[in-house]
Amino acid sequence: MLNLVADGVWVRQSAWVLSNAIAVRGEGGLILVDPGIDGSDLSELADDLDRLGIPVVAGFSTHPHWDHLLWHPRFGHVPRYATPAAARAAGENRERGQTMAAESASGVPLELLGRVTPLPAGGGPIPGQIVEHQAHAIGHAALCLADRGVMLAGDMLSDVLIPLLDASRPNQVGAYETALDRLSAAAEGLQVLVPGHGNIARGSEIADRIAADRAYIDALRRGEEPVDARLRPDATYWLPDAHRSNVEQARGR
Ligand SMILES: [Zn+2]
Numbered sequence: 001m002l003n004l005v006a007d008g009v010w011v012r013q014s015a016w017v018l019s020n021a022i023a024v025r026g027e028g029g030l031i032l033v034d035p036g037i038d039g040s041d042l043s044e045l046a047d048d049l050d051r052l053g054i055p056v057v058a059g060f061s062t063h064p065h066w067d068h069l070l071w072h073p074r075f076g077h078v079p080r081y082a083t084p085a086a087a088r089a090a091g092e093n094r095e096r097g098q099t100m101a102a103e104s105a106s107g108v109p110l111e112l113l114g115r116v117t118p119l120p121a122g123g124g125p126i127p128g129q130i131v132e133h134q135a136h137a138i139g140h141a142a143l144c145l146a147d148r149g150v151m152l153a154g155d156m157l158s159d160v161l162i163p164l165l166d167a168s169r170p171n172q173v174g175a176y177e178t179a180l181d182r183l184s185a186a187a188e189g190l191q192v193l194v195p196g197h198g199n200i201a202r203g204s205e206i207a208d209r210i211a212a213d214r215a216y217i218d219a220l221r222r223g224e225e226p227v228d229a230r231l232r233p234d235a236t237y238w239l240p241d242a243h244r245s246n247v248e249q250a251r252g253r
Pocket of ligand 1: 065196197
């Protein structure tokens with residue numbers, strides 16, 4: 001079910017890692033941000049969009065990981081964008097993304113995965129401000145809709161996932177610190193934060209999210225193992241492995 005979370009911003013959550021597919025009203029129609037995850041999710045999202053009665057005019061992927069690069073024929077043959085760095089990475093790693101999608105999700109149209117092109121200068125049909133940074137994945141971007149008080153954060157600032165460092169690139173603690181600085185500046189005055197996975201944060205909860213990620217990264221910076229409420233027993237099964245990989249990467253830097 002699509003829930004209206006702010007003026008012209010709708011969210012549908014999937015069971016898989018509480019992934020949030022987001023529809024944003026732009027000029028001329030809807031922009032679909034990170035639609036996912038299973039084929040059944042995608043077709044239910046298409047049903048919801050039909051009911052909404054606003055055409056999809058473009059897609060946007062916050063970063064080049066398979067669960068943010070999905071699409072369905074019923075969303076239409078429209079341009080799909082990512083930052084130039086993310087679009088390049090999505091193209092280079094398309095086969096790997098398809099393999100991961102096939103392993104983790106069922107009924108996904110694999111041939112449509114990762115078909116994103118570089119966002120044109122000025123953002124093209126994508127409304128708002130792109131906040132690009134180097135944490136989590138190459139070319140990762142948050143989308144800030146300041147006039148509606150909303151930030152779409154991609155895989156940052158989640159209440160169910162710890163910060164996930166990009167294991168393939170160096171100095172990710174520093175990259176995360178810089179990203180949190182940028183996101184926290186961009187979040188000033190906003191009322192609604194939609195993470196790629198997890199629950200929507202409202203009002204003062206946004207600062208709490210930033211503080212939780214900062215505390216985790218600060219502990220890594222000190223060479224300590226972060227203690228984090230998100231590493232609870234019912235956390236998604238691969239989270240402890242990701243946590244160990246974060247700690248090892250931080251200590252090895
Ligand atoms: Zn994700």
